[in-house]
Amino acid sequence: MQTKQPIPFDPSPGLIGIPDSNIQRHLGLYHGYVKRFNYCREDMPSASACAKYGLLSQVNNECNGALLHELYFSQLISGGRASKNNAFWMFVEQAFGSVKAWQRNIIEICHTPGPGWAITYHVPYVGGMNSHVKGHSDGVIVGGEPLLVIDLWEHAYECYATKMEYVQALFANIDWNVIDVRVADT
Numbered sequence: 001m002q003t004k005q006p007i008p009f010d011p012s013p014g015l016i017g018i019p020d021s022n023i024q025r026h027l028g029l030y031h032g033y034v035k036r037f038n039y040c041r042e043d044m045p046s047a048s049a050c051a052k053y054g055l056l057s058q059v060n061n062e063c064n065g066a067l068l069h070e071l072y073f074s075q076l077i078s079g080g081r082a083s084k085n086n087a088f089w090m091f092v093e094q095a096f097g098s099v100k101a102w103q104r105n106i107i108e109i110c111h112t113p114g115p116g117w118a119i120t121y122h123v124p125y126v127g128g129m130n131s132h133v134k135g136h137s138d139g140v141i142v143g144g145e146p147l148l149v150i151d152l153w154e155h156a157y158e159c160y161a162t163k164m165e166y167v168q169a170l171f172a173n174i175d176w177n178v179i180d181v182r183v184a185d186t
């Protein structure tokens with residue numbers, strides 16, 4: 001069985017408005033998801049039937065926790081970087097009618113209480129869609145390809161007065177070219 005290795009990215013230091021200490025702690029949590037994902041898979045073959053049921057649910061959670069964090073961290077760059085080809089902006093214009101309409105909708109989703117993620121997806125045969133994932137797994141769209149991924153767990157915004165301050169800081173550090181590549185890969 002293949003062991004998952006953590007991706008060695010480190011968007012800090014220098015994200016604007018996001019303390020390095022916050023990013024370092026957050027990366028530590030990401031490593032925890034990868035570790036527990038591997039533990040679950042190692043334990044599965046020898047687990048009792050009862051333990052296996054628990055592991056089956058946990059392994060999905062740990063896997064999504066790791067993968068969503070990878071999408072999240074890999075889209076960050078200090079001060080953000082403007083799109084060169086506008087692929088994502090053209091995508092949302094088509095899917096939502098305008099960039100403003102997409103933005104209003106994703107911000108509205110960011111207000112959803114409780115831990116989770118706000119995600120803009122490309123969904124085959126549907127087009128663009130913003131959605132909320134509760135936890136790491138509840139509400140993930142089957143076949144949906146995540147384009148922009150926003151962590152809404154408390155650990156992501158604990159150092160801000162409000163969750164929206166964090167979302168604003170996050171938007172100031174997005175490399176839109178990374179998002180454009182995800183659009184091109186759909």
Ligand SMILES: [Fe+2]
Nearest residue numbers: 026151153156
């Ligand atoms: Fe997180």
